[in-house]
Amino acid sequence: MDLRLIIVLYSCALVAQAVLQPFFRGGGRGQGGGRGRFNNRRGNNQGIRGSGRGHYCHGVSYEPSWQYCCGSDVISKKAQTCCNGRPVWNGKDLCCRGSVQIGGAGFKCCGSDAYHPDKHTCCRGHALDKKNQDCCRGQAIWLNRNLCCSGRVQNGGQGWKCCGASSYHPDKGICCGNKAYDNNYGCCNGHGYHKGRQVCCGNKVQDGGFGFKCCGASSYHPDKGICCGNKAYDNNYGCCNEHGYHKGRQVCCGGSVHDGGFGYKCCGASSYHPDQGICCGNKAYDNNYGCCNGHGYNKGRQVCCGGSVHDGGFGYKCCGASSYHPDKGICCGNKAYDNNYGCCNGHGYHKGRQVCCGGSVHDGNKVQDGGFGFKCCGASSYHPDKSICCGLKVYGKDYGCCNGHGYHKGRQVCCGNKVQDGGFGFKCCGASSYHPDKSICCGLKVYGKDYGCCNGHGYHKGRQVCCGNKVQDGGFGFKCCGASSYHPGKSTCCGNKVYGKDYGCCNGHGYHKGRQVCCGGSVHDGGFGFKCCGASSYHPDKSTCCGNKVYGKDYGCCNGHGYHKGRQVCCGGSVHDGGFGFKCCGASSYHPDKSTCCGNKVYGHEYDCCGGTAINKYRQLCCGGQVYQGGRSFRCCGPKSFRYGPEVCCKNKVMKTPGHLIRQVLRGRDVCYILKWNGKVWLW
Secondary structure: OOOOHHHHHHHHHHHHHHHHHHHOOOOOEEOOEEEEHHHHHHOOEEOOOOOOOOOOOOOEEEEOOEEEEEEEEEEEEEOOOEEEEEEOOOEEEEEEEEEEEEEOOOOEEEEEEEOOOEEEEEEEEEEOOOOOEEEEEOOEEOOOEEEEEEEEEEOOOOOEEEEEOOEOOOOEEEOOOOEEOOOOEEEEEEEEEEEEOOEEEOOOEEOOOOOEEOOOOEEEEEOOOOEOOOOEEOOEEEEEEEEEEEOOOOOOOOOOEOHHHHHEEEEOOEEEEOOOEEEEEEEEOOOEEEOEEEEOEOOOOOOEEOEEEEOOOOOHHHHHHEOOOOOEEEEOOEEEEEEEEEEEEEEEEEEEOEEEEOOOOOOOOOOOOOOOOEEEEOOOOOOOEEEEEEEEEEEEOOOOOOEEEEEOOEEEEEEOOOEEEOOOOOOOOOOEEEOOOOEEOOEEEEEOEEEEEEEOOEEEEEOOOEOOEEEEEEOOOOEEOOOOEEEOOEEEEEEEEEEEEEEEEEEOOOEEEEOOEEEEEEEEEEOOOEEEEEEEOOOOOOOEEEOEEEEOOEEEEEEEEEEEOOOEEEEEOOOEEOOOEEEOOOOOOOOOOOEEEEEOOEEOOOOEEEEEEEEEOEEEEEEEEEEEOOOOOEEOOOOOOEOOOEEEEEOOOOOOOHHHHHHHOOOOOOOEEEEEEEEEEEEE
8 A cells, every 4th residue: 555545544533533532421421412432442431531621541531540541541550550651460560661571479670671589689680590690799690600709709609608708619628717728728716727837726826737736735746745734745754643754764653753764563652663572452562572362471481371361481382271381281172181181082081090982981891980061871971962872872963863763864854753864954744854945844745845835725836825824816926915915016005905006005095196195194185296284285386384284385384384475474483474575683574675673673764783783873873883973964984983074084083173174174175184384283
């Protein structure tokens, strides 16, 4: 179409619109009496204006209290906003510096762009992706390459940290005193030091390096010396109760230094040399002495027997707890006899009246002559500790007696007065024998080791269990609950009744642990997370327990009494009126905005506290912790008070002000210049 024709048609349309507009009124009757409506492009029911007064938007009337004129459109204020002449839907779009941007709930403007604070950062009018970038004092940085330290952009990335205004990586260095150092350095009281040449001792850097340690405020190397009592010594020294001593000339005994040196040892609190003596009972003796149960004795005149010192000397020996000389007697059964006696199987006998036969002492007619411990068995003698007598015959100690017949206890056993095959460890079960390690006896019957005994009846422990003296189905791992059987891994026993694994036991009553709780021996509604408060249950997230009573979450506990934290306060173990903002003063409560606490007592707001003493701040003055009478015209001069004007404070000294300078002092002039002239002190 020809451009000129388009221009002509557009001009005609504008003229027609201007001519017809006076004949219409939005939403009412036109001058022709008919009802008509004129709708704009946004769907608002507004007609062409009439001849009356009103607000119009390009010929369309609108109500400014709830509508906008935006460009050539009338829009609702509740639904839309006008952005540089263009309608914007609230909640869907955003107007940023006159530019319509796609937005929505939570979006904000950054320059002429829209962004969401959860995902982006606004930096000088540019939205940055939080995952990759950040804003450093108005400068955009990449998180994988840079770091913002004290408002400065530094090289960094993942794992890097700030040290003052610099950046560093913890794997490659350290931060000390807001300065970055490499891993060859350490940090000492805010100062960096080279670990290969220095060491930190007593918060001070000392000469040293690798391998050096601290001794008090000094450094030393363990290969070259020691630390004792916070002092460093060379390797020629040792440490004795925090005191250094020379190991070549001294020795440490009982925490004290003694003369000695190499080879010397301690004996109690004294020193001695093993080549020159002995230590006995923490006392030192020379080599002529021996040690007997902690007592020293002269080996030339005494002997030690049974832990006791006896007269004797060289050549003497011990016989039990006594001493004897082999040239003058014998030792038999730990007893000493003279040379007229002999020893018969541990028993002394008189060689002129008795004889020892087969280990027994007999007289000439083979009749037991006596002797402690021996007994008779028919015509023979025997000792019960070594033999037995059965059927008037003597048997060895490894034999027993079964109804008058001797039997070997290592191969046989006596059951029902009859000798059975068996031996050591075997026992009787009725008239039969068995070994407890391999079998059991139940109801006078022998069963295998995998059986148990239940009220005289044998049962297989792998398939059964004995409960209430009755055999029940069960096996290994099962236990009894009253007269029933159960497995602890699958059930719970309570009050001799079996419950599921999700049950607990409360004073003999089963309860479901997921819905109930046991408190004070009674079952209460509750479950996981609930606790007991006396005999009641409560949940710590919703309630408070105090004095075995349950209170709401807004309550606290004061010496076993619940109190409302919004209306009361706990002071000195007692509840007082108060609430939020109140504090304790001794055993009372007070509010710092209305009262003063001094010496654990509450005073009015017109009081201050001076060294633990309450003073009226309008009539008294506190100087250096001392109370002085005064008012607003009084001030402090060091620890004293003075009246400002007639007196002046110079260098913490009170001096009288000359009359002609009082007005200057009150005006704030500093007159504390001391001038000596003609022997007088003048204030200038």
